[in-house]
Each structure stands twice: as C-alpha cells, then as structure tokens.
Amino acid sequence: MLQIPAWKRVLILGLIALGLLFAMPNLFYGKVESHNDAIANMERSGVETPEDLAARAAWPDWLPSGLVNLGLDLRGGAHLLGEVHVADVYKARMDSLWPELRDALVAQRDTIGAVRRVTAPDGQLIVEISNAEQIAKAVEIARGLAVPVTSISGAGQSDLDIKGSGNRLTVQLSDAEKAATDDRTVQQSLEIIRRRIDEVGTREPTIMRQGADRILIQVPGIGSAEELKQLIGTTAKLTFNPVVSRGTDANARVAAGQVVLPSMDEQGVYYTLEQSPVVTGEDLTDARPSFDQNGQPSVDFRFGPTGAKRFGSYTSSNIGQPFAIVLDNQVISAPVIRQAITTGSGQISGSMDVESSTRLAVLLRAGALPAEMTFLEERTIGPELGQDSIDAGRLSSIIATVAVVAYMIASYGLFGVFASVAVIVNVILILSIMSMMGATLTLPGIAGIVLTVGTAVDANVIIYERIREELRRGKRVVKAIDDGFSEAMSAIIDANVTTFIAAMVMFFLGSGPVKGFAVTLTIGLVTSVFTAIFLTRLLIVLWLDWRKPKQLVL
Incomplete structure (x- = not known):
C-alpha cells in the first residue's frame, strides 16, 4: 500500500537532515577552509600560533567541517606534465654494482689477474681483467651477483645481462629488468612528488601517471608553475x-x-x-x-x-x-x-637562507627522486579565471534548476512542486556526499551536476505518467498513485543502471576531467533515485493524509 511506516518517514527525513548538515559548511567556505588549514598547520608543526587559534575558533569544532574541494580550473593553481628520465637509473645501478663486482673479482685475482673499470656508455659496466684466458671465470663470478627479476612479466629471468669478450666483461640490465625498473622508477617518483607536495600542506593535488614515463601534476591554490617546479623539480639527491x-x-x-x-x-x-x-x-x-x-x-x-x-x-x-x-x-x-x-x-x-633551508629539509625528508624529470608542459591558472569559472558554473546551475522547476510545475501542477523540491534536495545531497568524501569539484563536475538536475526529474516523469494512465483507467486516487509508483519502478531502475554502467566506464578508463564528471554523475544517480522514489512519495503521502482528495487532475 501507499502508506509509509513512521520509522521509514523518520529515516527519510533524517537522511535529508544529515545531508543539509554536511552540505552547510560550503555556505561558509572561507571560514571553514581557514579552520581546517589551521588544524592541519598545528598538527604538522606542533605549534599553536595566535593566527591558527583565531582561524580555528571561527568555526565550531562540533560542526561538520568537510568541504567540496575546488579543482585547479575553479581555484587557480599550477599544472605540470613531467617526463621521468628512467635511463638515469640504469647508470646508477651499474655504479652501485661496481664496488661489489670489484670485490668479488679481486678475491680471485690469483686466477683472473688485475681488475680495472674502463669508460663505458651510460647504463653499462665494462671491466678489464689482465688474464683474458679466464674471462669465462669472470663471467661466472659476475653472474653470481645476479638476482631474479621481481616482476610477473619477467619471472624466471635474471636482472643482469652479462657478456665476456677478449679480456673485457660487459654488464648491463636485462630487458626484463629494464621494464620492471622503468615501472618502479615512475611509481617511486609519483610517491615522492606526492610526499613533497603534501609536506607544504597544499589542498587536493592531482598527481597521476600518464603513459609509460610521464607524470601529470596539478596543484590548486599554489602561486605559479615556477613555484611548483622549485618544490618538485629538484632531484634532491644527497650523497656523501x-x-x-x-x-x-x-x-x-x-x-x-x-x-x-x-x-x-x-x-x-x-x-x-x-x-x-x-x-x-x-x-x-x-x-x-x-x-x-x-x-x-x-x-x-x-x-x-x-x-x-x-x-x-x-x-x-x-x-x-x-x-x-x-x-x-x-x-x-x-x-x-x-x-x-x-x-x-x-x-x-x-650559502642558504631560511626559505632554502626549509625547502631542502622538505626535499630530503620526502626522499630523492630516483631520476631526473623534464617538464614538457607547464601552465599557471590565475585565481581570477577560477572565480570566473565558479560564477559561470553557479549561473548555469541556477538557470538549469529554474528551467526544470518551471517546466515541472507547468506540466504537473502541485506534483511538479513536489518533484522540484526533490530536485533541489538532490543537489544538496550531492554536495553533502562530495563534502564527506573530500571529493574535488571541477568544471566537468559542475557539468555533471547540471546534467543531474536535468535528468533527476526523469524518474518523477515516469511515475507521474504512469499515475495518469492509472487514473484514465478509472482507478481511485490512492490506488492510482500506489500502482503508478510500483509499475514505474522497473523502468527507473533499468534507466539508472545503464547510466551507472556508462559512468563507471568513464571513471575507470578516463582521467582528469572525465573522472570528475563521472564522480558527480554517479553520486547524482544515487541521490536522484532516492529523492524521486522516497522523498517524492513521502511528500505525496503527507499531502494525501492532509487533503484526502477524492479526485486528482494530473
């Protein structure tokens, strides 16, 4: 039946109230952001400055303080695309192997003679022995230093390619080890860059791998690309x-x-x-x-x-x-x-100042990049441009919401008002879930919200049209509404499941803006189904209990 138990009514209204509570901090974005930054600064430094204490007191600790983080295109900041010189690691591996190989060969000096390292191309280690007749013995000793490749694709293969010719021993990484090393180098670079950026307290950076040897770095709120390069563009390789x-x-x-x-x-x-x-x-x-x-x-x-x-x-x-x-x-x-x-x-x-000593300490504490990086692309997005994007996104959202509300009221009257209330609550719930997740909102994300506003009433349209059909068949008001909700359920689920599948494909196969769009679209699907099926139904039931209409014109 159409009746909704009291506990279910309380649950629906309670979830909406929680959504309003967790979305509320976004109305006071500046205060809450300063509050969160102050807490982070005090935890990181262990010092409570008067400025941090004042900023923390500007927002009550007992209220939610999660915010929808603004992406690079909304906040302004720096964008870098870096290429990792993975071949640098090959040379470093050979340099670190030399002392161990030298000691192993010197231990057999009576057999192979004197040992000497000679100049070789980067990534190779060439050693001369005085007794050329024992080159096979030298190869055997070198192979004793090899270990299996630690990757699935290189299973069963050695990490060193060792050859002997004349009185020269040539050692380099095998192809399987080079492939495994390349992957480790880029992954290690990703983690080190992330640690360096996190050390200075930046908000929600985007750091991801692109292709085989490139890394995309986007940091909202930072002054310029040059400032970001100073932080992460130094290898910070310290040796004694x-x-x-x-x-x-x-x-x-x-x-x-x-x-x-x-x-x-x-x-x-x-x-x-x-x-x-x-x-x-x-x-x-x-x-x-x-x-x-x-x-x-x-x-x-x-x-x-x-x-x-x-x-x-x-x-x-x-x-x-x-x-x-x-x-x-x-x-x-x-x-x-x-x-x-x-x-x-x-x-x-x-010869360093306080700023450079602080930066050096951050770099050393985060660790050295395993290889040099070359920046292929750099871009600075000013905060003014970000504010223009926010204003444009806000305007488009308002226009879309007003247009949808006007159409629904014109088409369905009072039931259109119920659907419009559900649409507005739907947007609030999207923002509250993104705040709790700490998700980042970008321009494509705003597009996803606007699209959700346009499609959020689809479920209501399906339900209302089904109710109209039941009314035309001569059913009573309560029965027609109950059957309308029941019969429309399968169509609503099918439509949203197909959209959900498309959103998942975009999320897992896309990157950057495409993922931002997919996140907001997915959240919007869940909240729109909740508001259309449960909130709209609750509003209609409350209206029926209050007015008890004998006829319904829809």
Missing part, C-alpha cells in the same frame, strides 16, 4: 662521497669510477670524488631546518641504523681525510673528518 683531490680544472682527467663536481659555494673550485658514495639520502630518517654555530641557516639530518653504522665505520677509518657532501651533483661542503661520527647525525650548512 670520499674526496680524491681538490682543484680548479673542471676538465681534470680522472680514473674510471671517479667524477669531477663543482663546489656550490666556492666559485671555480672543483672536487674529484669517488663516484660510489659512502651513504646516500636514502639512509636518512629525518631532516629539519636549523642554524649552525654562526647563526646561519642550515639543515640538521639523522641517519637510520644502517646508514649510521656505515657512516661511523667510514669516519672512524678516515680521520684527517676530507669527505664531500654532494647535493644534485654539486659539492655543498667538504669538511675534514676530525673524529669518528658514530651518532648518525650531522649538519649541512652553506
């Missing part, structure tokens, strides 16, 4: 390398396994270093901005147990020798080891 010599010749001849790098502070000074570092930034567990003994900005760092052990062992056996602190192929400083450093902590100082 033994110093071979110091000079002024940038083109000084070096042995294999050595490299010449410039000094960051001393103009025209170059250091010859061992290419294999003692420890790297990957061994760091913390890095924070600080000040040195002269009151100049610096960065305090701390190694983990493994890094601290290696660093302590190296400094203990090299007292009186210099070692270089290298950041992105520049020597920050090259202090002399005065005593063993076994505490696992240290300090980086040099």
Whole structure:
C-alpha cells in the first residue's frame, strides 16, 4: 500500500537532515577552509600560533567541517606534465654494482689477474681483467651477483645481462629488468612528488601517471608553475662521497669510477670524488631546518641504523681525510673528518637562507627522486579565471534548476512542486556526499551536476505518467498513485543502471576531467533515485493524509 511506516518517514527525513548538515559548511567556505588549514598547520608543526587559534575558533569544532574541494580550473593553481628520465637509473645501478663486482673479482685475482673499470656508455659496466684466458671465470663470478627479476612479466629471468669478450666483461640490465625498473622508477617518483607536495600542506593535488614515463601534476591554490617546479623539480639527491683531490680544472682527467663536481659555494673550485658514495639520502630518517654555530641557516639530518653504522665505520677509518657532501651533483661542503661520527647525525650548512633551508629539509625528508624529470608542459591558472569559472558554473546551475522547476510545475501542477523540491534536495545531497568524501569539484563536475538536475526529474516523469494512465483507467486516487509508483519502478531502475554502467566506464578508463564528471554523475544517480522514489512519495503521502482528495487532475 501507499502508506509509509513512521520509522521509514523518520529515516527519510533524517537522511535529508544529515545531508543539509554536511552540505552547510560550503555556505561558509572561507571560514571553514581557514579552520581546517589551521588544524592541519598545528598538527604538522606542533605549534599553536595566535593566527591558527583565531582561524580555528571561527568555526565550531562540533560542526561538520568537510568541504567540496575546488579543482585547479575553479581555484587557480599550477599544472605540470613531467617526463621521468628512467635511463638515469640504469647508470646508477651499474655504479652501485661496481664496488661489489670489484670485490668479488679481486678475491680471485690469483686466477683472473688485475681488475680495472674502463669508460663505458651510460647504463653499462665494462671491466678489464689482465688474464683474458679466464674471462669465462669472470663471467661466472659476475653472474653470481645476479638476482631474479621481481616482476610477473619477467619471472624466471635474471636482472643482469652479462657478456665476456677478449679480456673485457660487459654488464648491463636485462630487458626484463629494464621494464620492471622503468615501472618502479615512475611509481617511486609519483610517491615522492606526492610526499613533497603534501609536506607544504597544499589542498587536493592531482598527481597521476600518464603513459609509460610521464607524470601529470596539478596543484590548486599554489602561486605559479615556477613555484611548483622549485618544490618538485629538484632531484634532491644527497650523497656523501670520499674526496680524491681538490682543484680548479673542471676538465681534470680522472680514473674510471671517479667524477669531477663543482663546489656550490666556492666559485671555480672543483672536487674529484669517488663516484660510489659512502651513504646516500636514502639512509636518512629525518631532516629539519636549523642554524649552525654562526647563526646561519642550515639543515640538521639523522641517519637510520644502517646508514649510521656505515657512516661511523667510514669516519672512524678516515680521520684527517676530507669527505664531500654532494647535493644534485654539486659539492655543498667538504669538511675534514676530525673524529669518528658514530651518532648518525650531522649538519649541512652553506650559502642558504631560511626559505632554502626549509625547502631542502622538505626535499630530503620526502626522499630523492630516483631520476631526473623534464617538464614538457607547464601552465599557471590565475585565481581570477577560477572565480570566473565558479560564477559561470553557479549561473548555469541556477538557470538549469529554474528551467526544470518551471517546466515541472507547468506540466504537473502541485506534483511538479513536489518533484522540484526533490530536485533541489538532490543537489544538496550531492554536495553533502562530495563534502564527506573530500571529493574535488571541477568544471566537468559542475557539468555533471547540471546534467543531474536535468535528468533527476526523469524518474518523477515516469511515475507521474504512469499515475495518469492509472487514473484514465478509472482507478481511485490512492490506488492510482500506489500502482503508478510500483509499475514505474522497473523502468527507473533499468534507466539508472545503464547510466551507472556508462559512468563507471568513464571513471575507470578516463582521467582528469572525465573522472570528475563521472564522480558527480554517479553520486547524482544515487541521490536522484532516492529523492524521486522516497522523498517524492513521502511528500505525496503527507499531502494525501492532509487533503484526502477524492479526485486528482494530473
């Protein structure tokens, strides 16, 4: 029957009341956003400033504070498309393999003779042995260092491609390992970029992989693309390398396994270093901005147990020798080891201001990018343009809502008013669900809401037309309405299921704006069915209980 139990009425009205409550913070967007930012700042820094306390007090803590996050096209911000140089990792792998391979070959020096690394193309490791007759033995030793490829496609294959010819041993990554390394490199770059951006408290960034080696980065609310590049465009690769010599010749001849790098502070000074570092930034567990003994900005760092052990062992056996602190192929400083450093902590100082020391600490704490990135596309969207988009979206939503309401009232009279109330509640419920999810609203998302407004009455139209048919058959008002709702149910479900399938395809196969459209469309489907079937039915039942009409003109 058409009657709705009291508990179901309370449930329907309660859900709508919750929707209104969770959508309400969007009416006070500035206050709530400042409130949320203040809480995030205090949690991140552990310090409660008067500004943060005032901003937090502007919105009651006991009220919901979730907001519909505004996307890049609505808020303004920066857009970057970066390409990861995955081949850089091949060279780094060969450089890190050399000390282990050298030690393994030197252990068999009586058989294979002297061992020497020679210049090779990037991504290859070429080693000469003095006894060419034992090259097969050298290949066997090198293969003992290989491990299986850690990927499904490369299962059962070795990570190293090892060949011997004459007195030369050539080692490089196998094709299967290169494919697995490329995927790991891009995924690692994604996570590191995300950590770096999250460290500075930006809102709802979009960071996703595009193609084999590209990363899309969109950060709403940031000043410019250049500012974003300064944050994520630096590799921030920190190493601690033994110093071979110091000079002024940038083109000084070096042995294999050595490299010449410039000094960051001393103009025209170059250091010859061992290419294999003692420890790297990957061994760091913390890095924070600080000040040195002269009151100049610096960065305090701390190694983990493994890094601290290696660093302590190296400094203990090299007292009186210099070692270089290298950041992105520049020597920050090259202090002399005065005593063993076994505490696992240290300090980086040099020509930096407070802002640069803070940025360096963020980069080191987030970790080094595994490979260099080249930015193929960069774009800055100003907040004025974003506000224009918001205004245009708001206007289009209002016009669409007014037009739909006017049409429904003209077509169905009082029942059209019930449908219009359901449409307005439907929009509010969409915003409340997006607020609870922390979803991001973009221009295509606004288009999805406008489309939902246009289609939200479809279910009501189907129901009302079915009621008209039942009335023409001579059924009484209550019976006609009850049968109209019952008979229309299958058509409503079929129509929304097909639209839902299309939305899911757009969500899983699309990216960026297409996903934003799919999210709002999917939420709108669920809320429109709820409001059309349950809210409209409840309004009609309440009207019937109040007026008890004997006839109905629809």
